[in-house]
Amino acid sequence: MSTHHVKEGAAGFPPSSILNPQSSTAVVFAYHNVGVRCLSVLLAHGVDVKLVVTHTDNPNENIWFDSVAELAALHGIPVITPANPNESVVVEQIRALQPDFFFSFYYREMLKAPLLAIPHRGALNMHGSLLPKYRGRVPVNWAIIKGETETGSTLHYMTEKPDNGDIVAQQAVPILPDDTALQVFQKVTVAAEIALNNVLPALLAGRARAVKQDLSLGAYFGGRNxxxxxxxxxxxxxxxxxxxxxxxxxxxxxxxxxxxxxxxxxxxxxxxxxxxxxxxxxxxxxxxxxxxxxxxxxxxxxxxxxxxxxxxxxxxxxxxxxxxxxxx
Missing domain, CATH: 3.10.25.10 (Formyl transferase, C-terminal domain)
Structure with a gap:
């Protein structure tokens, strides 16, 4: 297994000498267990989460995972559940918060350019694979189907194209020959928590440098039914x-x-x-x-x-x- 995280200052961000990590603010788009664990990491590091954007549970879906909305409510964080986060009224509500960061943790909707332009210091997503492998939907399931022996979680900057932004942190976990998707997903959730926890101090202090993906080393995969x-x-x-x-x-x-x-x-x-x-x-x-x-x-x-x-x-x-x- 390997851990990769950023090292030196990110281009275009203010120098670390004028940043106060304890005052960093964020809007968090999150769902599922990865959303719960990664939101917990942000709170543990003192990030001021101004708003959580999540999903209303689908009654036709098997809801076996933990609730981001419940965690946010526990900490007194406002929660919204828009069907489309890119609607102008939602964009303006978020813009008024003037967050330093966006974080997306297993949120299911793509964020478009007007939203992505809002955070002063960047929008980051946690993806459930070792990017650039298995970009797109249900990466854990695809990795097992394809017989992979390793996967993990990757924190990367968001662009309008899914899962192709520069990598900030990455944590690998093994896939054993008889592991089920649930077992691998549990490992990937822990990998996401480790990757975010390790890199967050550097990210908040402005010392984070992202690494460009070589997209030729992976491929995009669609959803499954x-x-x-x-x-x-x-x-x-x-x-x-x-x-x-x-x-x-x-x-x-x-x-x-x-x-x-x-x-x-x-x-x-x-x-x-x-x-x-x-x-x-x-x-x-x-x-x-x-x-x-x-x-x-x-x-x-x-x-x-x-x-x-x-x-x-x-x-x-x-x-x-x-x-x-x-x-x-």
């Missing part, structure tokens, strides 16, 4: 295992069909078994469930059929131990 979690059983066991752990609960889970019924595969292990050229199929042997893939075999630790989670023994008791081909 439930349809992207449908398993292609012609892929290898490793590829399918990576998808399953990347979308495991609290995310929607990897989907397939068995005996014409909806099935979710929730947890797997890659085995050393070599399958014959049989079609992809599900079966139970000696009390354990397995899935034959396009190449290799997965042990299926947890699965649901028709919305109900079953053990391997329960499945065998109801349906037998013969092989059942997947319907998709």
């Amino acid at each position: 439930a349809a992207d979690g449908v398993i292609d059983w012609q892929q290898s066991a490793v590829q399918i295992h990576n998808l399953i752990r990347a979308v495991a609960p609290p995310y929607p889970g990897a989907a397939t069909q068995l005996m014409g019924r909806p099935m979710r595969i929730l947890q797997t292990l890659v085995t050393k078994c070599r399958a014959s050229k049989d079609k992809p199929a599900f079966y139970v042997k000696e009390g354990r469930a397995y899935a034959i893939c396009g190449e290799g075999v997965l042990r299926v630790l947890r699965f649901e059929l028709d919305g109900a989670e079953l053990s391997a023994e329960e499945f065998a008791g109801r349906y037998g131990v013969q092989r059942f081909e997947f319907n998709c």
